[in-house]
Amino acid sequence: MLDHETQTFAFTPAELEVVQQHIAKYPDPKSAVMPVLWMAQEKYGWLSDQAIQLVADTLSLSFAHVYGVASFYTMYFKKPMGKYLLEVCTCFTCGECGGKETLNYLKEKINADSDGISPDKLFWVREAECLGACDTAPVLQFNNGHYVHHLTPEKCDTLLENVQNGIMPTYERIPLTPQESKA
Numbered sequence: 001m002l003d004h005e006t007q008t009f010a011f012t013p014a015e016l017e018v019v020q021q022h023i024a025k026y027p028d029p030k031s032a033v034m035p036v037l038w039m040a041q042e043k044y045g046w047l048s049d050q051a052i053q054l055v056a057d058t059l060s061l062s063f064a065h066v067y068g069v070a071s072f073y074t075m076y077f078k079k080p081m082g083k084y085l086l087e088v089c090t091c092f093t094c095g096e097c098g099g100k101e102t103l104n105y106l107k108e109k110i111n112a113d114s115d116g117i118s119p120d121k122l123f124w125v126r127e128a129e130c131l132g133a134c135d136t137a138p139v140l141q142f143n144n145g146h147y148v149h150h151l152t153p154e155k156c157d158t159l160l161e162n163v164q165n166g167i168m169p170t171y172e173r174i175p176l177t178p179q180e181s182k183a
């Protein structure tokens with residue numbers, strides 16, 4: 001994790017091109033604030049005041065405006081968290097199918113602190129609302145990206161071990177019909 005106190009905050013020319021592409025999608029450049037915040041978070045790991053100021057300066061917005069957006073949405077991190085985020089759904093279906101037990105299992109497995117973060121800051125486990133994949137419950141979302149379906153303790157163990165070895169979860173296609181699953 002970068003030290004935000006000593007780090008210089010700037011987008012590279014290539015990143016600024018991407019910023020321009022985001023701006024071009026909207027009638028008002030202000031609307032690009034979310035993807036540009038996302039770029040800053042991806043680059044710096046979390047959104048310190050310095051990272052938020054960079055986004056504000058890049059889009060000619062006030063710090064207060066950008067801070068307001070960053071603090072409203074839970075996918076923006078306002079303090080350093082774990083490197084890999086595992087969000088376990090504990091909503092209705094997943095809750096009934098072992099989501100809560102999975103959440104607790106993962107937290108115990110990584111020896112999570114009260115924020116759900118492992119001592120080495122590699123993993124961060126937290127609860128999620130319905131991820132829209134209730135038919136494959138219980139489910140988790142890895143780093144705001146791919147889902148891991150039909151979670152079991154064994155599947156959680158494999159996931160943690162793989163990530164520790166640099167193997168990230170990839171897209172998992174779920175068969176839509178019983179015929180398809182036999183094919």
Ligand code: FES
Nearest residue numbers: 089094131133134
């Ligand atoms: S209840 Fe978990 S994905 Fe919908």
